[in-house]
Amino acid sequence: MTTAIVIDSRPRERQQAMDALRQAGLSGATGLDFTIANTAHLREAAPAFVFVAFEEPHQRALQAIEQAAAVCPDSVVVAYSSDTSVAAFQAAVRAGARFMLESPLSPAELGRVLNLHTRKAAAPAEPLLRGRVIAVVGQKGGIGKTTISTNLAAALAGEAHSSTVIVDFDTNFGDVGLAFDVHGDYTAGDLASGLDSLDRESFKDSLVLHESGAYVLPAPRHVGDWLHVEPEQLEALVDAAASMFDHVIIDTPGAFNDTVAAALALADHAFIVTSLEVTSIKNTALLLDLLKEEEYPEERILVIVNNTSPDPGVTAMDVAHGLNAPSVWEVKFDNDLRHGTQVGRPAATGKDKSAGAQSLRALALRIATSPDQIDRRAAVRGQASQNTAQLADRLRKAMTRVPLGMAPNLRLKGNAA
Ligand SMILES: Nc1ncnc2c1ncn2[C@@H]1O[C@H](COP(=O)(O)OP(=O)(O)OP(=O)(O)O)[C@@H](O)[C@H]1O
Numbered sequence: 001m002t003t004a005i006v007i008d009s010r011p012r013e014r015q016q017a018m019d020a021l022r023q024a025g026l027s028g029a030t031g032l033d034f035t036i037a038n039t040a041h042l043r044e045a046a047p048a049f050v051f052v053a054f055e056e057p058h059q060r061a062l063q064a065i066e067q068a069a070a071v072c073p074d075s076v077v078v079a080y081s082s083d084t085s086v087a088a089f090q091a092a093v094r095a096g097a098r099f100m101l102e103s104p105l106s107p108a109e110l111g112r113v114l115n116l117h118t119r120k121a122a123a124p125a126e127p128l129l130r131g132r133v134i135a136v137v138g139q140k141g142g143i144g145k146t147t148i149s150t151n152l153a154a155a156l157a158g159e160a161h162s163s164t165v166i167v168d169f170d171t172n173f174g175d176v177g178l179a180f181d182v183h184g185d186y187t188a189g190d191l192a193s194g195l196d197s198l199d200r201e202s203f204k205d206s207l208v209l210h211e212s213g214a215y216v217l218p219a220p221r222h223v224g225d226w227l228h229v230e231p232e233q234l235e236a237l238v239d240a241a242a243s244m245f246d247h248v249i250i251d252t253p254g255a256f257n258d259t260v261a262a263a264l265a266l267a268d269h270a271f272i273v274t275s276l277e278v279t280s281i282k283n284t285a286l287l288l289d290l291l292k293e294e295e296y297p298e299e300r301i302l303v304i305v306n307n308t309s310p311d312p313g314v315t316a317m318d319v320a321h322g323l324n325a326p327s328v329w330e331v332k333f334d335n336d337l338r339h340g341t342q343v344g345r346p347a348a349t350g351k352d353k354s355a356g357a358q359s360l361r362a363l364a365l366r367i368a369t370s371p372d373q374i375d376r377r378a379a380v381r382g383q384a385s386q387n388t389a390q391l392a393d394r395l396r397k398a399m400t401r402v403p404l405g406m407a408p409n410l411r412l413k414g415n416a417a
């Protein structure tokens, strides 16, 4: 049985690749040039791996990757290249490669890929290359979006030992950098517009590492700096980040705009934050309605009820009923969360036993270990108050008064997935 096919037009490099494969423990590889006969070879051999040299002319390599992915869908397609730029990486992955390795291939790197493949055989369904993207959104200022996104990032990196980057998409006055007390040389705007000139190493070097282990990419300091950044560039930025980190957390502003739409479209999970203020709950209901209209998959949505005041008058259970949301997570009022932001050390960074920090650490662990289960459990316990019916009634009235379709620019790409 053919275990691997190596497609490379350069005989010496092709031989080197096959030698490296042998050293990594994979024998029986076959070498091919880029020819029209490859489709038949691939179909007949149905190898476990197809390695494609990704060198100029790129078009030829991209066609070979696409062809391999289409003809033998069970094979793991691996590109290898001397070009380590993010652009090359993305092109190969979009064509259907699961990995892009640096050429010449090293047996150690190959061993890692082979290992991952073995793990995948035991637990299929997870894409290997893309980290999980979480957009933290909410239709109001001051409801705790940044508190939640920064604490989650810190807990994912710390408690959950998961490589994590937090990207500040707040186009108004992003304060993720402040919440972590870090000052980077580069902002999300810089990296989005300069992505083509970055390779993976310089991309990572442009981020700031916080003591929690989370990497931070702050927002531009001036609102106007966002003006020249296109939503497509932000999407490419998140794609690039997701190719390097297990988790990409996106913090967003409190008003709906193209940036929030881009974040939602890219996200594997949309965490919709609401406070217990009736105005925030109403806006959340509107956003949920809008997402429903856009056929945004319900299983990607988690509503986070955040207690920003100690005595809100309604309970998270009331909100869960009022919104009819399938998945709800509650964060208790917690002065340590407030204090953590003030001193630039999110409370969930350490072992803080306060209620808010604990619940965000628990959510982080949940995301890291069983993300698909989040939607299956409404994590709100406790009582509904006597205000449940009243709240539901007020929401109903507010919803009929306010017209839907409040965001004409909403472009939720990729929702069919
Ligand atoms: N669970 C909580 N307990 C106590 N205080 C909280 C809690 N969540 C958030 N806060 C406090 O509420 C204030 C607003 O929080 P935050 O800045 O995270 O909101 P935001 O939604 O990101 O606001 P903006 O839209 O202006 O960026 C902060 O002072 C924060 O410390």
Ligand SMILES: [Mg+2]
Residues within 6 Å of the ligand: 145, 146, 147, 170, 175, 252
């Ligand atoms: Mg904020």
